[in-house]
Amino acid sequence: MRGIVDSLRLLMGGEPRKQSRAEFSAEAQELHAFKGQPEQRKERIAKIRAELAEPTFSFTHRSFKWRKWRWASIILINMLFVVSFHYDVQLVEGALTASRFVGFHMADLNSALQVTLAHKNLVINLVIGTLTVAILWWLVGGRSFCSWACPYHLVSEWAEMLHIWLAGKGWIKDHPLDRRMRSVLYVIFALLALVSGYTVFESISPVGILSRALIYGAGVAMTWVGVLLFIEVFLVRRFWCRYVCPIGMTYGFVGSVSPVVVEYTLPECLHEGECRKVCLVPHVLEMTKKNRAEDVALTLGADCTRCGMCIEACPTGALNFKLRGTGGLI
């Protein structure tokens, strides 16, 4: 239970909590103590040196086993909409905000929320579509919507690559923001919909804008997507996905008790911090710091997008996808 509360607090922008030693499991305490021995420390440093010498360690030579599936997934999902409309296949009609998948209603959770708050009316089709989508994304991890379906996530990833490259050259630097901002904006946009009766957020949602642009053709609203990408390249790394997007937060709540999680195992970890460097939401990887894991195996919190980048980045295989509730069978 405490795990869930912490995970939601983190999702809403809270700082990772530093647990007292008393909260650590006996096994974890033992392992931390063991890792702290002088000879073990030396061994760890030697191992990290060896890693650094490996050619696969560099970012350009890394295996992107999850990324290629993820990008394929984003492209496939979005192209299904496009192909469906242009060739009149009637497989997925609509856009990411709401659609019919072979006749079944689907509604994006945040769009449905905005519309319901603005119009103050519960429509049965929308309730059905929202529940279907909620169950679907709960099953596969909640914020997995972000990294496996959202078209903005993909272009934002490309912007991030450019950002990292420019930052590496020393030409720009990242200006991190306060993560509580997303919660504040979430409430503001919900209130704006409720009070004004308009779905104010939809007019700046790059997800809706991009999805519609792909399907129905681009217009002036795409300049807003351009502005966001500009900010992400030159000013704030992953500005929208990290600090703003209420859609991601909504799916985060859905995924807080999802069966699909990324699991961290303390024994394998050398605490290099490679995972936190690549992560969109590094606060969920706080336990990978030295002496922080309160147990030998821990799952990442609700804000984790299940993108698998940390899994790819980890040189020792301490992070892996896990299906909860199967007793370790899968």
Next chain:
Amino acid sequence: MARKLTPKQQKERRTLVFSALMGAGVVGSGLMAYLPMHLKWEAYLRPPGALNEKDLLGSCIKCGQCVQVCPVEAIKLSDGEGGFGIGVPYIDARAQACDFSCDATQCVLACPTGALSHKIDKKEQVNMGLARLSRPDACLARLGQGFKGQARGADFEGLHRYEKIDRWNPIKIADHPYDLPLCDLCVRECPIKGAISMQPLTTDQDKDDPRRTPVVHDKCVGCGMCEMICPLETTAIVIDQTREGPKV
């Protein structure tokens, strides 16, 4: 007395201020979408069944399922210039009107949120607007003139379903030339019975005087077919957005 801040506190404060600025920027950008509506840059003709403008914008989920089912592809989605109505469907009647080719109101059936009211099941219940003779002096019927040829020229892409030619499939208006002694296209192609009719200009008009004027009646639903078919360079008849919601 000003308290001296440690460098860490200074950095935190800078982050907080910068976050507040960026956050305000995001909210401000969202609110800027009110501008096009306040200035009324566009007065959109909305698809059949659309609730009144305010409710439509709030209830539409901006998915375009209505766009996808329309057999004549009359429905478009407004973009950034639509303000809070970004992604909300509209019809540019002059380019492609809704001619109820679908018989029922397919767009209404496709709408997942009831922004196009599900109370509607007949085209007669639709209330998109009201036709108005905007340029009476140019109207061919009022001048007593006929019309021969393609109503909107050879290049016009607009579609219309001519029941006598093909009951099920709309064809290009350009593929259906006319030869009319007196132009009555707006009346002839109107899909709603009794919505518009040709009347003499005055009650005491001479019997041999061919001049007539189109008169719009209460039954007009504002589908825009007359606006699309008007063969003049600039249409003589337009749709006014008088809609307050469907007629049910």
